[in-house]
Amino acid sequence: MAFKHTGHSAVASAMDTIKNLDMVSSGDSILVSVSGGPDSVFLTHILLMLKKELNLKLYGFSLDHSTRDGQSGEDLEFVSRMFYDLGIKLFTRKVDAGKWCREHRSSFQEGARKLRAGFLEELAEEHNIDKIALGHNLDDNIETFLMRVIRGSGARGLSGIRPVSGKIIRPLINTSRQDIVDYLKADDIEFRVDSSNLEDKYIRNRIRNQLIPFIRDNFPGDLKTSIKRAMEILGQEDEFLRGHAIETLKKDAKIQAGPDNIEAICIKLSIKSIGKYHEALKRRVIQTAVELLLGKLEDISYKNIRDILYLTQPGNGENRWLKPLGSLMVFRIGEYIYLANTDYTDDLDSDIRPYVREKSGKGHGREIPGKEQEIKIGADTDLEDFNFMVRAKVLDYPGGYCELPQSKVMLDLDKIKLPVAARSWQDGDRFYPLGMKGSKKLQDFFIDAKVPVNLRGKIPVFCDREKIIWVGNMRMDRRVKITPSSGELLCLELFEK
Numbered sequence: 001m002a003f004k005h006t007g008h009s010a011v012a013s014a015m016d017t018i019k020n021l022d023m024v025s026s027g028d029s030i031l032v033s034v035s036g037g038p039d040s041v042f043l044t045h046i047l048l049m050l051k052k053e054l055n056l057k058l059y060g061f062s063l064d065h066s067t068r069d070g071q072s073g074e075d076l077e078f079v080s081r082m083f084y085d086l087g088i089k090l091f092t093r094k095v096d097a098g099k100w101c102r103e104h105r106s107s108f109q110e111g112a113r114k115l116r117a118g119f120l121e122e123l124a125e126e127h128n129i130d131k132i133a134l135g136h137n138l139d140d141n142i143e144t145f146l147m148r149v150i151r152g153s154g155a156r157g158l159s160g161i162r163p164v165s166g167k168i169i170r171p172l173i174n175t176s177r178q179d180i181v182d183y184l185k186a187d188d189i190e191f192r193v194d195s196s197n198l199e200d201k202y203i204r205n206r207i208r209n210q211l212i213p214f215i216r217d218n219f220p221g222d223l224k225t226s227i228k229r230a231m232e233i234l235g236q237e238d239e240f241l242r243g244h245a246i247e248t249l250k251k252d253a254k255i256q257a258g259p260d261n262i263e264a265i266c267i268k269l270s271i272k273s274i275g276k277y278h279e280a281l282k283r284r285v286i287q288t289a290v291e292l293l294l295g296k297l298e299d300i301s302y303k304n305i306r307d308i309l310y311l312t313q314p315g316n317g318e319n320r321w322l323k324p325l326g327s328l329m330v331f332r333i334g335e336y337i338y339l340a341n342t343d344y345t346d347d348l349d350s351d352i353r354p355y356v357r358e359k360s361g362k363g364h365g366r367e368i369p370g371k372e373q374e375i376k377i378g379a380d381t382d383l384e385d386f387n388f389m390v391r392a393k394v395l396d397y398p399g400g401y402c403e404l405p406q407s408k409v410m411l412d413l414d415k416i417k418l419p420v421a422a423r424s425w426q427d428g429d430r431f432y433p434l435g436m437k438g439s440k441k442l443q444d445f446f447i448d449a450k451v452p453v454n455l456r457g458k459i460p461v462f463c464d465r466e467k468i469i470w471v472g473n474m475r476m477d478r479r480v481k482i483t484p485s486s487g488e489l490l491c492l493e494l495f496e497k
Contacts, residue, residue: 008186010179014046014171023131023169024050029057030131030169031124033116034083034090036062036075036192039135041082042180043172045189047133048086060090061123063116065097068196075192082190093119104455107387107496109202124167136161136170139177139208142227146207150382151497154283156242156297159235176224203389203497245284248277253289258344264292265344266352271335274312282309286339293341294328303385303424303457311337321359323453329356372421375462377490382497383422386460388472390422391493397486408493409470411480416490417465422472425461431468434478442471449474462492 018024030047034040047058062079065072076092083090101111120132141160148157163173172180184191200206215223249255252273258265267289274282286308291297304324311320311332321331327343338352342360345353375381377392394413404410429442446456460472470476472494482489 008179008183010042010175010183011046011049013175013179014042015049017163017174018046018050018169018171021163023164023171024054024056025130026054027056028054028131029059029127029129030133031059031061031091031120031127031129032133033120033135034060034062034079035135035194036079036082037135037194038181038184038191039137039140039172039177041189041191042184043133043135044082044086044088046171048088058088059123059127059129060088061120062090062092063119064092064094065112065115066094067097068194071195075194078190078192091123103450104452109204109496110387130167131169132167134168134170135172137172137175137177137180138224138228141173141231142212142224143204143207145227145231146211147203147497150203150207151302151384155234155238156287158231159238160231174228203495241280241284242288245281245288248281248285249289249292255292256349258341258347262344264289264341266338266340266348267293268336268338271312271314271332271337274337282312289339290328293339294326300325301385308337308339323360324457329360331355331359372423372463375420375422375492377418377420380495381422383460385424386422386458386472387497388460389495389497390460390462390472391491391495392420393491395489395491397482397489399484406473407495408491409476410482411469411476411490411492412482412486413488413490414486415480416469417467420462420464420469420490420492422460422462424457425459425471429461429468431471431477432479433471433475434481435475436478442468445471445475460494 024030024047032040032044032047034044044058044060047056050056051058060079060083062076064076073094076094080090080092095115097112097115098108100115101108104111123129124132145158145160151157161170161173162168163170183189196205200209212223249267249269252269254268255264256266256268257263269285269289274285277285283305286305287297287300290300290304290308294300307322307324308330311322311330321329323329323342327341329338329340329342331338331340333352333355340348340352340356342356345356345360348356373381373384375390375392377394380389380391382389395410425442425446427443430439431442431445432439433445442461451459459474461468462470462472467479468477469480470492
């Protein structure tokens with residue numbers, strides 16, 4: 001198809017990406033996710049340039065998160081006016097995203113992403129829309145790469161944001177943020193600026209506002225070009241390794257397909273076969289099995305894969321079972337490990353169906369012992385198994401009382417047996433919740449607090465040598481509470497990564 005470039009580098013880059021990756025076909029209907037920021041405004045104008053030539057049907061979607069003291073509502077009003085002027089149908093939703101994230105024990109950025117994705121998928125299905133266009137740009141991809149480096153991702157994560165994933169297309173993935181802003185300003189096209197992007201509360205913002213400028217100013221070379229090249233190489237290697245893992249599963253595993261052409265609802269692998277794999281292939285095979293069962297890998301963590309592999313080690317996993325996330329259940333019977341999607345329990349083979357049906361209603365399963373990570377006092381510690389960093393420092397008790405956010409606690413240092421460590425919760429955990437009488441099982445505490453089963457493992461539990469001292473973002477243990485006679489305090493504060 002013949003694209004008409006305006007000559008501006010931002011337009012040329014986006015058009016080349018669409019063409020080279022065959023993102024858009026003639027007659028496609030496309031739902032554009034629009035926040036009012038420069039990326040989504042530019043994306044809308046790019047697709048408008050192609051609308052007549054390719055006979056596209058364009059729709060927009062904008063979500064008011066009810067945040068930033070009403071600014072998110074103003075963003076929605078701006079988008080509504082823009083789409084009215086452009087003659088494009090706009091779908092809108094309003095939700096209290098902060099409340100939703102608190103109820104689902106999710107970080108705000110992760111929760112908001114899930115909310116938007118859910119609405120977009122529903123609208124696309126309801127209106128039979130072919131593609132969903134998102135405004136991720138080259139800078140977003142580089143920031144994601146650096147975030148994943150910090151978190152210790154493998155090649156799959158370091159290959160960056162995928163330009164095409166099912167119905168999702170990202171036409172701006174090779175276009176820089178500055179080029180986009182320059183184009184909009186040159187053509188006097190209005191856009192909104194999200195003030196929260198200037199805050200350094202989130203790790204992505206700290207990478208954008210602090211780390212990248214520091215590297216750019218202090219080290220030679222073109223950072224963006226280097227990272228872009230690395231992502232391309234890692235992406236190619238990831239595709240190769242994923243293909244190898246799929247071939248290995250087809251050869252060694254028994255894969256049960258589901259109804260309606262579902263590729264897999266249960267995968268059975270022998271412990272002996274797994275034991276022969278190279279360590280890198282073990283992770284890949286498990287990762288790929290999870291992807292085949294759930295259709296995605298977005299929420300699977302390093303800890304999830306590590307815990308599943310724990311079941312395959314001699315003497316570790318006999319008669320254990322896990323529900324790492326969502327509808328995924330993993331269990332070992334004899335010398336075989338099974339990964340099953342519990343949404344299709346009734347369709348599973350008869351030899352394992354009763355087992356899965358029985359265990360599905362029993363909570364989180366027998367938790368695999370998680371490693372403890374020591375917390376550095378006077379510094380920030382990246383919690384490897386969680387989506388948080390914790391800042392720990394010692395303070396003098398100023399006296400009196402002050403209200404603290406849920407993400408921060410002040411503890412009596414004299415009542416703590418150092419060192420302090422963070423870990424996942426475990427069966428049998430018990431603590432003394434502040435404001436309650438007596439002790440309480442942590443599992444019962446989670447149930448009372450309505451924490452979903454699949455999110456309990458994402459809450460860091462802080463312990464000293466003898467006891468739990470804080471269930472992160474939820475409740476401290478009253479045995480370490482401050483009293484008028486307290487001297488030094490240990491301050492723990494959680495930050496989303």
